Amino acid sequence: MDSLVEQIERGTLWQFPGGVHPPEQKSLSNQHPIARLPLPSKIVLPLKQHIGANGQLLVNKGDKVLKGQALTKPSANWSLPIHAPTSGEVLDITPAPSAHPSALPELSIIMAPDGEDSWCELHPVADLSSLTHAQLIDILHNAGIAGMGGAGFPTYIKADSHQPIEYLIVNGVECEPYITADDLLMQTHAKEIVQGIEVMQHLLKPQRIIVGIEDNKPQAIAAMKQACEHNDAILVRAIPTKYPSGGEKQLIRVLTSKEVPSGGIPADIGVLVQNVGTLFAVSEAIYKGKPLIERVVTVTGNTIHKAQNVWALIGTEIKHLLDCQGFTPVPEQRVVMGGPMMGFTLPTVRIPVVKTTNCILAPDNQELAQPGDEKACIRCSACADACPQTLLPQQLQWFAKAKDFDKLEQYNLFDCIECGACSYVCPSEIPLVQYYRVAKAEIREQKLDQIKAERAKERFEARKERLERDQQERQNRHKRSSAKAVKPDAEKAKVADALERVKQKQGDKSAVQAAIERAKAKKAADGSIEPDNSEVAQERAKRKEQARLYKEQKQSAQDTEQTADDKKDAVAAAIARAKAKKAAQQAEKATPDEQPNTDDAKPEPRKAAVAAAIARAKAKKAAQQAEETPSDTAAEPAQAQTDEQSDPRKAAVAAAIARAKAKKAAQQAEETPSDTTAEPTQVQTDEQSDPRKAAVAAAIARAKAKKAAKQAEERPSDTAAEPAQAQTDEQSDPRKAAVAAAIARAKAKKAAQQAEETPSDTAAEPAQVQTDEQSDPRKAAVAAAIARAKAKKAAKQEEENAQDADSTAAPAEQPKPADNNDTSENAPLTPEQKRQAAIKAAVAKAKAKKQAKEQEGNDPS
Structure with a gap:
């Protein structure tokens, strides 16, 4: 297989993707030779006509200048000077409209030609070998030569490439419609172009030089081949006519099959491209010593009477070119700088010709119609098919409208060469290229702001470091001076x-x-004799003794607090044990209450026997509870006595608290009957309707009344005796006071718990008994007998408890005796007794309810 060089020498060509074939319209201007225009009345020279920084001014207002004289000098990287295109006077240095779609003002030098067209001193070079590489680069730099194909890249930067160049490509394609400047330049000045090629060959030393020209320019192809006959390294190739084959990346692909990477430049793959107009300017600068002060411009369009190419001085206003070529404007006339594909409409014709201006197009309304209103994208993909860079124009437009700059860069916006092929084929007439240009400008501005911010941050950090360093140096100087001032x-x-x-x-x-x-x-001085420090030693010993005493006092206070905490824990443990035992007893008591309801299906005598057994069990349980009450709390006094022996003051406080609790429990028991006057009337009304119900209710009421009355009497009597006894014991012995306080607390809590249990344990029985009695009179009789037995048993238990209380404590107040009028339960009841029993039952229920509510309100949990 042949190598790439062999294929190129054989004339092999490749294709690039996309592209369009718009009407050429080149015959309007390529039929006449290049013309010379008269001097304009005013010349406007913008300081910036290329990619890079402005030059530094060398002239002032009112200065006289000669043709070719430098008006600025390079001041930074990628900076190029500008020169006077003719002799004359500097009228002013002021901002003027720029050659840009926005026409934003840029600093410009305004000159008035004097008509003499006098040259300054020139320095041509006769032999290239007599100059070094750096001297040749300086000549190109000081001549102000920039890329004249439209980009405006400084030529001296390309000529001084530090990367090895394998192929030097000369761009003579000129693919855009209407433009014929390079075509006429190659026809008439092919020899000078070849001289410029040889200068670049001398600087870059490429292996091959390829001149690419579209096959629709046969006269230019012939002229270039004839001029290159003496140089075998130069190859002239005619390529197919297709737009935009004149693009740098597309021309490289056609002639060498190489592809420039995304975001890269041709030098990355060993290729360098120069326009024929740029090479002509290089020849003029080296062999004639002339700077870049004029160029060939195509003036064409249907409104131009004499369309042709002209030599236009840099800085000549567009109006002067149009007037010289017979411009006849039409309504809504447009003037375009550049071609119809990549050019832009000028806002005014007072804009000057710059180094990158290659065409002035003045079409009529039929020749280049006004674009219509932008319509919605129909997703036809024609733009993607026409893109020579294989981009996605539709998505790029969406991101540009949304100002999503990250996505634009991700989709390679800067690979777009702004050829306009996508806009040309768009059926919705969307100005895609305009969106891309605006987005590129905004991204560049954003990056410049970031660079400025980073530089400002670097300056701030450097200043901060300098200030810290100065401060450290001042501190060090102060330390050194202090060290010198202090003598050893x-x-x-x-x-x-x-x-x-x-x-x-x-x-x-x-x-x-x-x-x-x-x-x-x-x-x-030697330290053999010690000074007398006896007084200091005594003071130190006193301070140590005081510190020791303070430490002992603090330790004793901590021990006291620890002892108090231990006592509180012991009391809390005793109370918890009592609560647990009481909960177990309540669970045991709940079981027999529910049993009578399960035997309704049995014969009536059996039910009576069962009910009698239940009543005996309940009575026995009540007796056991009365016996267990002292035993449950026996552990607490012993524990309390052990805890309170260590601190008499703590015992006294606990005793006072216990007395207050006992007094409060007695007051609650006395206040209970005050709210129980509302229910007897209703009970009496219900009992009058049925004698059997009245009998049963009377029995239940007597039992409840006796139990509630004795509990109410027992609580005040017990709690009244305890404070007196506790007070007497406390006066004699603090330990006894502590024990009495613990016993009082346990009894008060026990009484409160009993008051809660009384209504809950007995609430279910009357309802069940009443229901049973309604169904059967014999059940009522059995229930009455059970109730009488319960009442009798409870009375005996209460008497025994009262006797035990009388024998163990010295009562401060004589307890009220229990009511014994109804002890003979088997005697028949008179109507008066029934009524009294009903009243007592209602009172007992009210008391139970009241005590339960008060207990719930006082319960801290």
Whole structure:
């Protein structure tokens, strides 16, 4: 297989993707030779006509200048000078409209030609070999040559490439419609173009030089081949006519099959491209010493009477070119700088010709119609098919409208060459290229702002470091000066010894005494004699003793607090044990209450027997609870006695609290009957309707009344006896006071719990008994007997409890005896007794409800 060089030498060509074939319209201007225009009345020279920074001004207002004289000098990288296109006077240096779609003002030099067209001194080069590489680069730099194909890239930067160049490509394609400037330049100045090629060959040393020209320019192809006959390294190739084959990346692909990477430049793949107009300017600068002050411009369009190419001085206003070529404007006339594909409409014709201007197009309304209103994208993909860079124009337009700059860069916006092929084929007439240009400008502005911000941050950090360094140096100087000011201890000692010797000499002391004192001073200096510090030692011992006493007091206070916490924990444990035992008893009591309801299906005598057994079990349970009450709390007094022996004051406080609790429980028990007057009337009304119900209700009521009354009497009597006894014991012995306080607390809590249980344990029975009695009179009789037995048993238990309380405590108040009028339960009841029983039952229920509500309100949980 042939190598790439062999294929190129054989004339092999490749294709690039996309592209369009718009009407050429080149015959309007390529039928006449290049014309010379008269001098304009005013020349406007913008300082910036290329990619890069402005030059530094060398002239002032009112200065006289000669043709070819430098008006600025390079001041930074990628900076090019501008030169006077003719001799004349500098009228002003002021901002003027720029050659840009926005026509934003740029600093410009305004000149008035004097008509003499006098040249300054020129320095042509006869032999290239007599100059070094750097000298040739300086000549190109000072000549102000920039890329004249439209980009405006400084030529001296390309000529001084630090990368090896394998192929030098000369761009003579000129693919855009209407433009014929390069075509006529190659036809008439092929020899000078080849001289410029040889200068670049001398600087870059490429392996091959390829001149690419579209096959629709046969005269230019012939002229270039004839001019290159003496140089075998130059190859002239005719390529197919297709737009935009004149693009740098597309021409490289057609002639070498190489592809420039995304975001890269041709030099990255060893290729460099130069326009034929740029190479002509290189030849003029080297062999004639002329700077870039004029160029060939195509003036064409249907409104131009004499369309042709002209030599236009840099800085000539567009109006002067149009007037010289017979411009006849039409309504809504447009003037385009550049071709119809990549050019832009000028806002005014007072804009000057710059180094990158290659065409002035003045079409009529039929020749280049006004674009219509932008319509919605129909997603036809014609733009993607026509893109020579294989981009996605539709998505790029969406991102540009949304100002999503990250996505634009991700989709390679800067690979777009702005050829306009996508806009040309768009059926919705969307100006895609305009969106891309605006987005590119915004991204560049954003990056410049970021660069400025980073530089400002660097300056701030450098300033901060400098200030910190200066401050550190000042501190170090201060330390050094302080160290010099402070004399060493050895020097101080020497000075003190000298003063002491002088004093000893001046005194009236004897020689022996002086010797003794000197010996003492010497021993003191050596450290052999210790100073008398007895007073200091005594003070230190006193402070140590005070600290020891303070520490002991603090430790004793901590021990006391720990003991109090231990006592509280012991009491809380005893209370918790009592609560647990009481909960177990309540669970045991709940079981027999529910059993009578399960035997309704049995015969009536059996039900009576079962009910009697239940009643006996309940009575026995009540007796056991009365016996267990002291035993449950027996552990607490012992524990409390053990805890309170260590601190009498704590015991006294606990006793006072216990007395207050007992007094409060007694008051609650006394206040209970005050709210129980509302229910007897209703109960009496219900009992009058049925004698059997009245009998059963009377029995239940008597039992409840006796139990509630005795509990109410028992609580005040028990709690009343305890405070007196506790007070007497506390006066005699603090330990007994502590024990009494613990017992009182346990009894108060026990009484409250019993008050809660009383209504809950007995609430279910009357309803069940009443229901049973309604269904059967015999059940009512059995229930009455059970109730009488319960009442009798409860009465006996209460009497026994009262006797035990009388024997164990000295009562401060005589307890009220229980009501024994109804002890004979088997005697028949009179109507008066039934009524009293009903009243007592209602009172008992009200008391139970009241106690339950009060207990729930006082319960801290």
